[in-house]
Amino acid sequence: MNPTLFTLTAFIAWTLFLLVLMEAMRSNLVLTRQVAPTGFTPDNAGLSPFMQRLARAHANCLEGLPIFGGLMLVALVSERTAVTDPLAYAFLAARGLQSVTHLASASATAITLRFTFFAVQMAIGAVWTWGLLAAA
Structure with a gap:
């Protein structure tokens, strides 16, 4: 599996992991009767700060997936992964670190x-955009 395909798959997997984690935690809140099944909002308002950050970290992945995932998909379909491969793992690391930092804290340092x-x-x-357009 080339770096671009691995990174796209891992980005999707990470987004799914954050969703599963959030839904497992929400399910626990419902099963322990701490929150009614209808008591959730998309941003987890009214829940713990961690749950709110988790919702935002997941939303960040969803917001970035069409853009960055789309660029990787263009590279894969057009057989131009030479454009995306060199920075694919750096992208994946930056995405993971962004999410983990988001989950860890809301301090000014963490936000920066x-x-x-x-x-x-x-x-x-x-x-990637410039390279793919130049290669077209």
Whole structure:
């Protein structure tokens, strides 16, 4: 499996993992009668700060998947993974670190660090876009 295909698959798997974690925690809250089954909002408002950060980390992945996943998919379908392969693992690391930092804390330092990891992803996305357009 080349780096682009691995990264796309791992990005999808990470997004799914965050969803499963959130739903397992929500299920526990329902089963222990701490929250009614209808008591959830998409952003987990009213729940613990961790649950709110988890909802946001998952949403961040969903927001980025069409853009970054789309670029990787374009590279795969057009057989131009030479454009995305060199930075694929760096992208995946930045995405994972952004999510983990999001889950760990809402401090000013964590927010700055999280944005840094996101900025790395944006830069990689720009490089990929330019490279794919230039190769077209």
